[in-house]
Amino acid sequence: MNDRIRESDSREQTIVEQTPEPEILSLWDRYGEAVVALGLIVMGTVVLLEVREIRVPRALTQVGPRVFPSIIGWGLIVVGLWYAVDVLRGRRAAPSDDSEDADPSLPADWSTLIGLGIALIAYAALMEPAGFIIASAVMFLLAALSMGSRQYVRDVIVCVVVSTVVYYVFTEWLGIRLPEGLLGPILP
């Protein structure tokens, strides 16, 4: 029996040598997903620690406000461990290719992502002081530029017009309050 296993092992090895893996996997490709597992465990730990901060009213009878969160906290840790085992056993998830706009075989384009990050931070930072129209137009334009749009005139026009129209439709017709900011004096 042992012999046979060894035999098949060696045979497998020769086969592997003859047809090398076509894709070369870095450590990150192989085990990067463990970050997700770790994240779940950390999340569970935070939940269990924070549960102690919840005050339990004394008059309460059966189940207090701590019980359910504790169950979920332990659940997160168990799922995280389960996930970690799954990743370490070499089961990798390939991102599904269901968007015609994205090519999952490409490496992440970090310059675009950083550009989008700056655009989104600018949005949050400008919203109250500068108002919705300016914040949206700036964010929209920065986002479009970082995603590779190079028709500057068209982009500026689209971003300003869309932001202004959206502001009017939502504040005038739909009764939603959006910050007017710097443009306050000239907006009706």
Added chain:
Amino acid sequence: MDAFGNLADGFGVALTPENLLWALVGVFLGTFVGVLPGIGPAMTVALLLPVTYSLEPIQAFIMFAGIYYGGMYGGSTTSILLNTPGESGSIVTALEGNKMAKRGRGGAALATAAIGSFVAGTIATLGLTFFAPIMADLALHFGPAEYLALIVLAFTTITALLGSSLVRGVASLFFGITVGLVGIDALTGQPRFTFGNAHLLEGIDVVAVAVGLFAVGETLWVASRMRHGNQHIEPIRGSLWMTKSDWRRSWKPWLRGTAVGFPIGALPAGGAEIPTFLSYSMEKKLTDHPDEFGKGAIEGVAGPEAANNASAAGVLVPLLTLGLPTSATAAIILAAFQRYNIQPGPQLFDRNPDLVWGLIASLYIGNLMLLVLNLPLVGLWVRILTIPRPLLYGGILVFAGLGAWAQSGSVTGLVVLYIIGIIGYMMRRFDIPVGPAVVGAILGPIAETHFRRAMQISQGDETVFFTRPLSASILAVALLLFLGPLIWTWVQRNRAAGTGEHPA
């Protein structure tokens, strides 16, 4: 209960000129956003929710009915012309529909999808009309233990039956439930997991979770791996009208798709993916043209599209009668109800008959409007597909931020949205399904309430969930569904290992 009388009252509500206008606006906006590439029905509904914020509940839900069905129609148009299924429910439509468009039969594909959706939507809405009151009567006998068991069942099916891997589905679900923990405890009024931030006392809005995971996450994902250059959109060649043979080959799949879609959608464990795949494999087996499957067979569009729309109506049965959402889209609709302090459930039909029956009547009206609007406007929808991607995704970010601001009115809302968006990007990267997180975020707090009520009634005896026959049997079904796939893969692996031991 007299369904006809109630429905007539519902039409009385829905057929006023003002409400018809809201339905029309909803249908149009729903289709418009649904057509945008990469945006599925769930994202459509989540992004358009702010539009309804200041309306009266009845108007809001009439508009919502239109958005819901419009988003579904729009999604199928995109799948056929661009091969970009926005949501898993339309994957099958893209399979055959896009091939048909490539062979110059795009017009017929769009027509059979539109008419099939109308037929299925109408029959399934009829099913909803008659089945929902019966279900609501039944549900009156459910106690908190049964509700908790049903929620566990919904959690199980949404994680175990969908997606590529069980652990990833469960991870997504637990993430969602954790997000749902934030805020004031409903029963004792104690703040939980707010980290001292007053803006978090109200909790994290489910719509922000959905918009963050779907819209912001998807945008980050696409931007990080964008295919530059022109998109290939299949031009619509040939007539928009179906030939006699198209009709002959379509009507049976429409009805079969409806027959599969509505009951599965109406189960408290439904979803849209299973019926569409079932319908596809069924049509593949029953067709007289097996050679055409995989190359653009009209049955492969007609059946799954019908199943998809029928299950969309079916999903409203557990949502309206039990308050139980079984898809991400339904979870967002439930969040919309909660904004108006309306809790769907058996009492909804007694307390808010105008609203429920107005909503159901609007589903019929919206369906008809879509049939009339869609085919003539197809030229407009095609033009939407040519929006340059940087502007499209930039615009999605504007709307996502607008929604978060309208809901929270604070920068905290935007920051929460961004954090959830980054998590959404990670989930996309590692193929973790997003739906369970959205459903978990809204059902988590409801599950906790039922859990604590049941324990209160049983005076702290946790066996109550297993001793009441109904809740015990629901939990047994959930356990079977959870373990079934695990056992199946284990058996498969053993079988594979068994053959591996005997090298030929």
